Amino acid sequence: MTxxxxxxxxxxxxxxxxxxxxxxxxxxxxxxxxxxxALAGIKHKIDGTVASSEATAERLRGHGIAVFELxxxxxxxxYVDGADESNQYLHLIKGGGxxxxxxxxxAAASDKFICVADxxxxxxxxxxxxxxxxxxxxxxxxxxxxxxxIGGQPVWREDFITDNGNQIIDIQxxxxxxxxxxxxxxxxxxxxxxxxxxxxxxxxxxLLGSENGVKTIT
Numbered sequence: 001m002t003x004x005x006x007x008x009x010x011x012x013x014x015x016x017x018x019x020x021x022x023x024x025x026x027x028x029x030x031x032x033x034x035x036x037x038a039l040a041g042i043k044h045k046i047d048g049t050v051a052s053s054e055a056t057a058e059r060l061r062g063h064g065i066a067v068f069e070l071x072x073x074x075x076x077x078x079y080v081d082g083a084d085e086s087n088q089y090l091h092l093i094k095g096g097g098x099x100x101x102x103x104x105x106x107a108a109a110s111d112k113f114i115c116v117a118d119x120x121x122x123x124x125x126x127x128x129x130x131x132x133x134x135x136x137x138x139x140x141x142x143x144x145x146x147x148x149x150i151g152g153q154p155v156w157r158e159d160f161i162t163d164n165g166n167q168i169i170d171i172q173x174x175x176x177x178x179x180x181x182x183x184x185x186x187x188x189x190x191x192x193x194x195x196x197x198x199x200x201x202x203x204x205x206x207l208l209g210s211e212n213g214v215k216t217i218t
Contacts, residue, residue, distance in 0.1 A: 006118035006209030011035040025106040027081020028053040028099035053099040079110035084129040090203040091179040095132030095196030115203035119210040130170035132196040139191020
């Protein structure tokens with residue numbers, strides 16, 4: 001079974017968490033795209049969605065699924081999104097696609113966060129995947145110097161602008177031993193919008209696609 005087939009498998013499994021008559025939060029990335037395609041089959045059961053990126057909103061609308069702004073919505077029962085890495089505590093690294101800030105906002109606003117991924121994303125210690133940090137453009141060099149102080153190697157994601165008009169620094173060669181502490185530490189650097197650690201608000205359920213089917217970790 002290919003990695004893409006595993007992603008499709010967990011995307012369909014996530015439909016079980018979709019509540020009828022609800023507005024669903026939808027993430028960004030390849031696995032989230034599979035979820036959007038699967039969601040199209042039951043779009044008549046939901047009232048609409050909140051999208052974590054312009055790309056996701058475009059894909060949802062392409063399927064005829066209503067997209068609302070978060071400020072228009074009072075309650076999001078469930079948010080479905082992928083991850084670049086996860087540990088056994090459901091702490092995540094996200095933001096490979098650059099939508100980390102909007103993803104984190106919707107996750108915070110949602111009652112339940114369902115993370116969908118293939119089994120290769122589950123690791124003992126996160127950090128092999130570079131940790132994205134969204135920064136205000138004028139602060140990029142300063143933030144990079146602060147990242148060096150905590151032992152990371154900052155790499156500017158050149159020619160990339162987030163949907164919020166900001167830039168991204170990817171932190172390489174940094175083993176994430178205490179995700180909750182590091183998330184707060186990075187967010188306290190002046191000029192950082194947020195970082196790709198989802199540890200203070202982790203996933204509630206992790207659905208992993210594997211050769212043997214879908215594994216559920218809670």
